[in-house]
Amino acid sequence: MTGRATPRSGALFERAQSVTPGGVNSPVRAFSAVGGTPRFIRSARGAWLTDVDGHEYVDLICSWGPMLLGHAHPEVLEAINEAVARGTSYGTPTEPEVLLAEEIVARTPVEKVRFVSSGTEATMSAIRLARGFTGRDVVIKFAGCYHGHVDALLASAGSGLATLAVPGTPGVPASAAGETIVLPYNDRAAVTAAFAEHGDRIACLITEATPGNMGVVPPEPGFNGFLAQTCRDHGALFISDEVMTGFRATREGGWGLDGAVEGWTPDLMTFGKVMGGGFPAAAFGGRADVMGRLAPEGPVYQAGTLSGNPIATTAGLATLRLATPEVYAALSATADTIIGAVVDALTAAGVPHAVQRAGTMFSVFFRDGAVSDFAGASTQDTAAFAAFFHAMLDAGVYLPPSAFESWFVSAAHDERAVATVLDALPIAAQAAAKASA
Known part of the structure; x- marks a missing residue:
């Protein structure tokens, strides 16, 4: 796990841990499920997050769903x-x-x-x-x-x-x-x-x-x-x-x-x-x-x-x-593109996976076969997901830092944002394959 240098996020996380339980105000933000240093975000606009170290990321959590139109519309x-x-x-x-x-x-x-x-x-x-x-x-x-x-x-x-x-x-x-x-x-x-x-x-x-x-x-x-x-x-x-x-x-x-x-x-x-x-x-x-x-x-x-x-x-x-019907159509089309690329990349790398969807929101399970309940969701390869997550993060894509969360897109995910996601996927899939081997 090499990644981009994040000294300012690291310093803030250390300070936060001394005054806030776990250093965060909601548990999943601590990166406990994937390891590493959580990114402290300084600003966001459109489909992009910028952390305190100046790194940009395509945002695929959208504040866990609310930013349907993108940030700072x-x-x-x-x-x-x-x-x-x-x-x-x-x-x-x-x-x-x-x-x-x-x-x-x-x-x-x-x-x-x-x-x-x-x-x-x-x-x-x-x-x-x-x-x-x-x-x-x-x-x-x-x-x-x-x-x-x-x-x-x-x-x-x-x-x-x-x-x-x-x-x-x-x-x-x-x-x-x-x-x-x-x-x-x-x-x-x-x-x-x-x-x-x-x-x-x-x-x-x-x-x-x-x-x-x-x-x-x-x-x-x-x-x-x-x-x-x-x-x-x-x-x-x-x-x-x-x-x-x-x-x-x-x-x-x-x-x-x-x-x-x-x-x-x-x-x-x-x-x-x-x-x-x-x-x-x-x-x-x-x-x-x-x-x-x-x-x-x-x-x-x-x-x-x-x-x-x-x-x-x-x-x-x-x-x-x-949030007009045209916006939802655009969100669905963006989700289609990303889902198709995820499936292609993980299939090419030989990583077991299942992608499941509800309208414009979706998630990737690192296991064979569809998931119908919590017992099924719990059988996925979380180590493979952690490797996949960090490879995507290194390439400038911010995924949910847990294998048990939904991915979200926004109306602001334009060609540049989607291209960044698609470019990152093959390398991330290879990282997941190596972790699950």
Whole structure:
């Protein structure tokens, strides 16, 4: 692992470790899964990141999804600057939050929306609302789906398919995890068994519209519709977590890939990332009767000082208004080109791999055969990925520093950016082959 010289990133990382746990404010940024020194980024524009040592990288994480249009988009910046000039936070209702809510309602099946400041807050609030609406306590989730660091959702599977879970991390009380059932993803029989045993206690089932936190693992055909109907049959609510896929996978989010076609709708949805335009913003929404249980209309309490912040909602609104069908077509074409080149390079190098996709987002699994659940994702060759990652980084391409993350492109990935990625792939594939030999 030679790489570009990064003395300034190294020095900053050393300083950060003395004042911040692990030197980072979100674990994957530490490069623990791939080794080496995390790059401290100084600036970003279009499809490019520039680190504190002056190196440029084509960005294939796009802030983990939000930068749909690319970094520092001039029209988004103009809207943000105008909003900042009027003040940064009021603690009162504002027009941008109404306009952004209307935009979300127009693109998705939700009828009402409540803004919060993070995806974790959105899923936490949606589950509280589901419990308050149904009067039940048990939650079902799937192994490999990440819904933020909510205690009840950081749970590991119990000893059987329909058993209650155990804490998945220190700091989570058994009482918090004990009302959660963790099932294998894409497993209809496990879902049926769980509802047969616990159906009258289940408040909700939550799932990513297309899981993207174990790599992209699409639902099998009809699976989400099956979940929606099963919840309906048992009086539970179906929560589709679109913090990652919302307005990223398609114009309508992950729901646009199956629900809009098959004719089913979730009871509640969560959103984040793209809808904040790069600012800390998220939301949850759903059926009007369910959302009507929230305070001040109903008894389920939820509040937030910075919820609906005027700068964040302005950035999100500008981003969504600019995210036209033509933009999604361009994103899809760029993803097509990169995916094709990845497959060609890894095939030529003899590296086992599977590329999986949800609209404009995709990921590469370093293993043979398609992946349908977390157990399958866990069998990939992480050493091969680490070698591939560092070879790409050395060539000026910034990939997610984990084999279990999604890759993202933006509307700003032009011919130069894509050519840089394509030029880097053959050498990176050879590095992966050597690491897996």
